[in-house]
Amino acid sequence: MSVQARLQALGISLPPVAVPAAAYVPFVRTGKLVFISGHIARQEGKPWVGQLGLTMATEEGKAAARAIAIDLMGTLQAAVGDLEQVARIVKVLSLVNSTPTFTEHHLVTNGCSELLSEVFGPQVGAHARSAFGVAQLPMGACVEIELIAELK
Numbered sequence: 001m002s003v004q005a006r007l008q009a010l011g012i013s014l015p016p017v018a019v020p021a022a023a024y025v026p027f028v029r030t031g032k033l034v035f036i037s038g039h040i041a042r043q044e045g046k047p048w049v050g051q052l053g054l055t056m057a058t059e060e061g062k063a064a065a066r067a068i069a070i071d072l073m074g075t076l077q078a079a080v081g082d083l084e085q086v087a088r089i090v091k092v093l094s095l096v097n098s099t100p101t102f103t104e105h106h107l108v109t110n111g112c113s114e115l116l117s118e119v120f121g122p123q124v125g126a127h128a129r130s131a132f133g134v135a136q137l138p139m140g141a142c143v144e145i146e147l148i149a150e151l152k
Contacts, residue, residue: 003083006119007073014074021138027079032087034079034149038095039071040141050142052133053102061096061104061142065111068145072112073119076149089116089127091148097141098133105131112145 007014017026020037028035041048041064048064050056056064077083094109096102109131117125137144 003086003119006121010118012070012119014077015071017075017078018071026075029079029151032151033090034076034151036072036075036079036147036149038093038144038146039068039075040138041065041068041143042071042141043067047139047141048143049140051097051099052104052108052142053099056142058104058107061108062111064143065094065108065145066115067111068143069112069115072145072147073116076147080149080151083120085151086120086124086149087152088150089120089125089147090150092116092127092129093146094129094131095134095137095144096131097135097137097143100133102133105133108143109145 020026024037026037052061080086092112094112096105096108098105109129113129119125
């Protein structure tokens, strides 16, 4: 099944590339790699604000990370033209706005990782990953995720 067919089956339509909020570009291609800048969680077009362990539970954070995965794929599609050109999702780096006692960053980040694997399949979508807790993110967002992909 193609990537587009999987997206359709999941009822997902990819958004256009968001305009950067600061002095950076949405993605950089170098050789066979595409580096996607960090995307913050958004709900109805606005930053998804919250802090895990204080104002948000793990499941809501996981939903935010899944929403980011959709935005990341939209940017990746803009970078490469066709998601079938992706040979591998190489790395995901996740920053979770959390209290010092919150310890489920890895579970929050699964929202992104699981969707990438579902859309690209286990051979292409399985990736290396880091998940960190941070004291704050831009605009109070609950999660920010960046991605590195390899092209065919």
